[in-house]
Amino acid sequence: NAGVTQTPKFQVLKTGQSMTLQCAQDMNHNSMYWYRQDPGMGLRLIYYSASEGTTDKGEVPNGYNVSRLNKREFSLRLESAAPSQTSVYFCASINRGADEKLFFGSGTQLSVL
Amino acid sequence: SQQGEEDPQALSIQEGENATMNCSYKTSINNLQWYRQNSGRGLVHLILIRSNEREKHSGRLRVTLDTSKKSSSLLITASRAADTASYFCAYYSNDYKLSFGAGTTVTVRA
Numbered sequence: 001n002a003g004v005t006q007t008p009k010f011q012v013l014k015t016g017q018s019m020t021l022q023c024a025q026d027m028n029h030n031s032m033y034w035y036r037q038d039p040g041m042g043l044r045l046i047y048y049s050a051s052e053g054t055t056d057k058g059e060v061p062n063g064y065n066v067s068r069l070n071k072r073e074f075s076l077r078l079e080s081a082a083p084s085q086t087s088v089y090f091c092a093s094i095n096r097g098a099d100e101k102l103f104f105g106s107g108t109q110l111s112v113l
Numbered sequence: 114s115q116q117g118e119e120d121p122q123a124l125s126i127q128e129g130e131n132a133t134m135n136c137s138y139k140t141s142i143n144n145l146q147w148y149r150q151n152s153g154r155g156l157v158h159l160i161l162i163r164s165n166e167r168e169k170h171s172g173r174l175r176v177t178l179d180t181s182k183k184s185s186s187l188l189i190t191a192s193r194a195a196d197t198a199s200y201f202c203a204y205y206s207n208d209y210k211l212s213f214g215a216g217t218t219v220t221v222r223a
Binding site: 033035045056104 | 119144146148153154155156157158161201203208209210211212213214215216
């Protein structure tokens with residue numbers, strides 16, 4: 001039972017490069033989330049997907065795009081990475097309405113030089 | 114910006130002591146949740162309290178909720194070294210948008 005799987009675990013980018021962070025869950029959850037966490041801070045919501053086929057902006061969406069590829073997968077794309085996007089990124093999922101617990105992946109540590 | 118505040122930001126206690134942390138929020142809520150994060154790991158759900166509940170227990174955890182003051186507290190009793198972690202409150206600001214507080218870092222000294 002893998003839960004929420006994020007790849008990669010670590011990534012170093014140069015300013016201006018692009019990349020996609022992958023997230024997949026095997027719990028048949030309907031809602032998925034992307035958060036970023038900066039040192040000493042809590043989590044800030046980037047984007048979320050309430051259900052397959054829908055995505056919505058969170059608190060800090062600028063510089064990011066997302067795709068809810070299917071019920072299992074929710075990817076986060078940085079089109080032109082900036083040093084301000086250096087952070088730890090967490091994907092999470094929940095079966096909103098059935099179970100209120102959010103399940104988290106183990107995170108992706110991203111450095112933009 | 115985050116919609117909630119937690120205090121204290123950091124807490125250092127001796128093993129066996131109790132740890133109390135507080136969370137304030139700004140919106141109406143149906144429930145409030147607490148999560149724990151061990152260093153460098155993803156968050157783990159600890160406990161949920163619904164808006165019609167005032168207090169809830171789970172093992173050594175006790176959560177209170179005061180909707181009139183828009184605040185919640187988490188008490189960890191008889192702390193252990195393994196309780197060293199960051200603790201976050203979380204609540205829905207709309208049906209699906211789950212927002213987190215800034216967290217309280219708890220260090221339990223042996």
